[in-house]
Structures are given as C-alpha cells and as structure tokens.
Amino acid sequence: MFWRHGQWNELRARIAGNPPTLTTWINGVKFMEWTETEVRHPGAGGIALQVHGGGDTTKQFVRYRNIRARVLRD
Secondary structure, three states: OOOOOOOOOOEEEEEEOOOOEEEEEEOOEEEEEEEOOOOOOOOOOOOOOOOOOOOOHHHOOOOOOOOOOOOOOO
C-alpha cells in the first residue's frame, strides 16, 4: 500500500486549466486524474485544506507541514 499509516505522507496536487484538470499523487503514486466538464470556479482565489474521513473523529487529527504552492505557467 502506498499510504504510510502513522507517518508523514506526501500529497502533490496539480490543478490546471478552467475547466480544470485535477491530478493528485500520494507518496509518488498517481492516485487520481479528473477533468471537469464545465467552468464552475473562479480563475483566482484562496486555497483550503480539507479531510474527508470516517470513523471516530474525536480521537483523530490531521497535521500539515511544508505546504508550498506555485502558479503554473503555460
């Protein structure tokens, strides 16, 4: 399995175009690629981090470190 439970994991995301193509990698393994069919989001704005999970969330937490973002040029 490419997910390292109880350790730091690396997530890389690339969002390009509008409608965007979203590609994600977890620990170097390409996990998902999706192209939206229509423009639904503004071309500029903020970035938010969100976790979708299950189970008992009272005993779980998520930490982030070394977050970087850069603008993609054509």
